[in-house]
Amino acid sequence: MMKVDYQFDQMADRRIDHARKWDQKIIQSKYPGTPKDCIPMWIADMDFKAAPAIDEAFMKIAQNGAYGYTYAYDEFYEAVMNWHKHRHNNQVEKDWITLSYGTVSTIHYLYQAFCQPNDCVIMNTPVYDPFRYAAVHNGINVVANTLKLVAGRYEIDFDLLEEQLRTRRPKIFLFCSPHNPSGRMWELAEIKKVAQLCQQYGTIFVCDEVHSEIILSGKFISALQLPESYYDNLIVLTSPNKGFNLGGLKTSYSIIPNEQLRRTFCHRLEMNSITSPNLFGVVGIITAYNECEDWLDAMTDYIRENYRYTKEFIENNLPDWQLMEMSASYLPWIDISKTGKTALDIVEPLAKIGGVIIEPGTNYASDGENFVRLNIGTPKPILVEALNRIKAFMVKN
Ligand SMILES: Cc1ncc(COP(=O)(O)O)c(C=O)c1O
Incomplete structure (x- = not known):
C-alpha cells in the first residue's frame, strides 16, 4: 500500500474546535x-x-443532515473486537463490551457501582487526577500506593501494596497502564502480580488502557493478556481518544468479561440514563479502528x-x-x-x-x-x- 504523507508539521486551526488547550x-x-x-x-x-477517513465519515453524516438518537450497532462491536485481536492480540467477546461517555465519567460510574460512601479505592501515585477526584466526589477514600523512583523509572512497591490491600480492603484498584504520568509501560509479570493480589484480597482490578495506542518503544501488554483465571475480577477501560485524538467526542468503552460485574456496572449506567450514545462518537471509534x-x-x-x-x-x-x-x-x-x-x-x-x-x-x-x-x-x-x-x-x- 502506498504510504500517505499526513503532514503532521501542519497544525489544525484550534480556534475552530474551541480547544481548551489554546483558548x-x-x-x-x-x-x-x-x-x-x-x-x-x-x-x-x-x-x-x-x-482524513474520520473527517470523511463525519462529513457523510453531516451531508445527510440527520442527527437522531442512535445505539451501539453491530459495526461498533465488530470494529472493537477486530482492533483488539489485530492490534493487541486480545480475544474480546461482543457481550463484554459496553459503550459509555468517556473514560473519566466511566470511572465515576464504576466507583458508584462498586463502592459505598467511605469505602476505599487504591491507585499508584502520582496518577491522572480524575482517578482521585472521582473518588472524592463520590465520598470514597483514596489509598495512595506511591510509585518508587528506581534508576529513573517508576516501580510498584508490591510489599506496600499487599499491606494496603490487606489492611484497607479497597473495593477497586484503578491501575493506569501505560501509566500517566510518565508513559511507563507495565510488564506482564507486573500486571499479573497486581491482578493476583487483587484477586487474593477481593479488590476489583480496573485497568485504564487509554494510553495504549501510541507506543514509542517496546510492546504494550494489555491486562486482557492475563490468563483467563483473572478475568472474573477484571475491568478494562479504553478508547481511541488518545491515540486518534478524539477526546472531544466523549465516547469510550469498557471490557468486562465477568457477567455479574458487567450487570452491576450496566445497571449503574442505566440509573444514570447512559443509554443512547453520541452519534459521532460511535462513528469515530468505528472509523479510527477500521480505517486509520x-x-x-x-x-x-x-x-x-x-x-x-x-x-x-x-x-x-x-x-x-x-x-x-x-x-x-x-x-x-x-x-x-x-x-x-x-x-x-x-x-x-x-x-x-x-x-x-x-x-x-x-x-x-x-x-x-x-x-x-x-x-x-x-x-x-x-x-x-x-x-x-x-x-x-x-x-x-
Ligand atoms: C489515564 C487517563 N485516563 C483517561 C483519560 C481521559 O479519557 P476520556 O477523555 O475518555 O475521558 C486520560 C486523559 O488524559 C488519561 O490520561
Missing part, C-alpha cells in the same frame, strides 16, 4: 497576563489534524521523533531537568528537583514571562510536586520554539 479566555483566567502568542503544552490533546491504523503508526513515528528531539534538547540545554524514559504516549514527565524549585515555582512565571504553558506535577493525584509535564503532540516547529523559550526562561530564572 485565550481559559489561558488568561488561569495565568493572567500570559502573552497572546504563548505556546500551550498543557492539556493532553494533540494539535494535528485527525485522520496507518495514520496512527505515522503519527506515532512523528511523536517518536519529537520525543527524541525533546530528550536530546533537555540533556544538552537543561541539565537540572531529568526526563523520565517514556515508552508510551506524548506527555514527557520531568523531575525538576535538581533545580531547587517546585513545579509551581516554575510553571506560573514560565507561562507569564516565558510564554510556554506546561503542566505542574501538582495537577496529579499526590507525589508530583517536583515534576512538570510537557505535551509534545504538536508540530515540530512549535515544539522547537517552545523548548527554546523554556531554555531562555530557565537561564534567566
Whole structure:
C-alpha cells in the first residue's frame, strides 16, 4: 500500500474546535497576563489534524443532515473486537463490551457501582487526577500506593501494596497502564502480580488502557493478556481518544468479561440514563479502528521523533531537568528537583514571562510536586520554539 504523507508539521486551526488547550479566555483566567502568542503544552490533546477517513465519515453524516438518537450497532462491536485481536492480540467477546461517555465519567460510574460512601479505592501515585477526584466526589477514600523512583523509572512497591490491600480492603484498584504520568509501560509479570493480589484480597482490578495506542518503544501488554483465571475480577477501560485524538467526542468503552460485574456496572449506567450514545462518537471509534491504523503508526513515528528531539534538547540545554524514559504516549514527565524549585515555582512565571504553558506535577493525584509535564503532540516547529523559550526562561530564572 502506498504510504500517505499526513503532514503532521501542519497544525489544525484550534480556534475552530474551541480547544481548551489554546483558548485565550481559559489561558488568561488561569495565568493572567500570559502573552497572546504563548505556546500551550498543557492539556493532553494533540494539535494535528485527525485522520482524513474520520473527517470523511463525519462529513457523510453531516451531508445527510440527520442527527437522531442512535445505539451501539453491530459495526461498533465488530470494529472493537477486530482492533483488539489485530492490534493487541486480545480475544474480546461482543457481550463484554459496553459503550459509555468517556473514560473519566466511566470511572465515576464504576466507583458508584462498586463502592459505598467511605469505602476505599487504591491507585499508584502520582496518577491522572480524575482517578482521585472521582473518588472524592463520590465520598470514597483514596489509598495512595506511591510509585518508587528506581534508576529513573517508576516501580510498584508490591510489599506496600499487599499491606494496603490487606489492611484497607479497597473495593477497586484503578491501575493506569501505560501509566500517566510518565508513559511507563507495565510488564506482564507486573500486571499479573497486581491482578493476583487483587484477586487474593477481593479488590476489583480496573485497568485504564487509554494510553495504549501510541507506543514509542517496546510492546504494550494489555491486562486482557492475563490468563483467563483473572478475568472474573477484571475491568478494562479504553478508547481511541488518545491515540486518534478524539477526546472531544466523549465516547469510550469498557471490557468486562465477568457477567455479574458487567450487570452491576450496566445497571449503574442505566440509573444514570447512559443509554443512547453520541452519534459521532460511535462513528469515530468505528472509523479510527477500521480505517486509520496507518495514520496512527505515522503519527506515532512523528511523536517518536519529537520525543527524541525533546530528550536530546533537555540533556544538552537543561541539565537540572531529568526526563523520565517514556515508552508510551506524548506527555514527557520531568523531575525538576535538581533545580531547587517546585513545579509551581516554575510553571506560573514560565507561562507569564516565558510564554510556554506546561503542566505542574501538582495537577496529579499526590507525589508530583517536583515534576512538570510537557505535551509534545504538536508540530515540530512549535515544539522547537517552545523548548527554546523554556531554555531562555530557565537561564534567566
Ligand atoms: C489515564 C487517563 N485516563 C483517561 C483519560 C481521559 O479519557 P476520556 O477523555 O475518555 O475521558 C486520560 C486523559 O488524559 C488519561 O490520561
